Amino acid sequence: MPAHTVPQLLSRFPLLHDLIALREIQWFNPAATSLAEGLPWVGLTHHDVEDAEARLQRFAPWIAQAFPETAASGGIIESPCLAIPAMQTALEAHYGHPLPGQLWLKKDSHLPVSGSIKARGGIYEVLFHAEKLAIDAGLLRLTDDYRQLADAPFRQFFSQHRIAVGSTGNLGLSIGIASARLGFQVSVHMSADARAWKKALLRAHGVTVVEYADDYSVAVEQGRREAEQDPRCFFIDDENSRNLFLGYAVAGQRLKRQFADAGRKVDAEHPLFVYLPCGVGGGPGGVAFGLKLAFGDAAHCIFAEPTHSPCMLLGVHTGLHDGIAVQDLGIDNQTAADGLAVGRASGFVGRAMERLIDGYYTLSDDTLFTLLGMLNQQENIALEPSALAGMAGPWRWDNAYRSRFSEQAQRNATHLVWATGGGMVPAEEMAHYLARSR
Secondary structure, three states, X not given: OOXXXXXXXXXXXXXXXXXXXXXXXXXXXXXXXXXXXXXXXXXXXXXXHHHHHHHHHHHHHHHHHXXXXXXXXXXXXXXXXXXXXXXXXXXXXXXXXXXXXXXXXXXXXXXXXXXXXXXXXXXXXXXXXXXXXXXXXXXXXXXOXXXXXXOHHHHHHHOOOEEEEEEOOXXXXXXXXXXXXXXXXXXXXXXXXXXXXXXXXXXXXXXXXXXXXXXXXXXXXXXXXXXXXXXXXXXXXXXXOXXXXXXXXXXXXXXHHHHHHHOOOOEOOEOEEEEEEOOOOHHHHHHHHHHHHHHHHHEEEEEEEEOOOOHHHHHHHHOOHHHXXXXXXXXXXXXXXXHHOOOOOOHHHHHHHOOOXXXXXXXXXXXXXXXXXXXXXXXXXXXXXXXXXXXXXXXXOOHXXXXXXXXXXXXXXXXXXXXXXXXXXXXXXXXXHHHHHO
């Protein structure tokens, strides 16, 4: 973006002064609207999400066999959802005022296979690609038992194909592990902020890890360039992939069943507020889409970003989407929340979902670590820093947003923090996180 346009943006959007100063801010989108009005902008429907769920059901027997930790769930990769009353009490004391409603946690941090929300979209996109290749080659029919994908002829077939992806860590883990288990050659292009243990784990699964001294956008661009040079290489594009998006969206109906089983009501008088950590936007955008389809206008989604990497807030607030990066404003994109260290948001997600996301807020690394320590102490749950971004959300409403809901609706509300990663963090690494939190 030309440097001369920055003063013009600062004049038009005074909130950018606070972004540049790295202040913790919140912005509730005046353009947010109903599902009926916002849905046409997405370009996808509930039929697309149902198709994704059906594909995951077809693969479930193979998943249960390939990843024994999913056998108990029949090969369905899903996470628990639970109330966290001790954390709610601690946060009420920390922020100095009570929270009407009840605080819950969605533990995508502990999804099987790769221990993060990326086990939804990343693995789904790998399966989508594998199925298409096998069907096009005449090796597979939709009515077949997909357990045969573990047999030598399929592994030999997939070994002739390559998959590439750019990642800050967790997406690379999910795609690398699933692709390698099917037999693909797979390379993960990792940005400078990716954790060493994630790189080591990928290499242990036979994945080629390519390291960069630059940030996420450079890793993605290099991965894309590699794929363009090889017709048998499929590049998984976290910035623009509709299949990744749909893999995440499946979470909506599954959460609806979990709440029904728990007797937790969601409707206009019992609203659901969901707080989603946001990096490039594919994961939270897809989940938010699924939640809106599942619960309609009773679901309200709010994105959380680090003060040093507020790319989605910046893109939506200015209307420039992927036409602007935080670095254009002199923001360094340096954060301990490695999964959220993204300077330029997905243009696809920003444009598709801007009318269906209620608001955005930012928080500092110090806040993330404070929340990390509190959750561990109060609920004995260990998450990586980026996964705590949603935890502050219920206390970040402004008065204008609060006035949209009756006091009764607020008392009946469910506040769901979407925990995005941490289930596979090594004990030594987690000890460092907890030490910093103190």
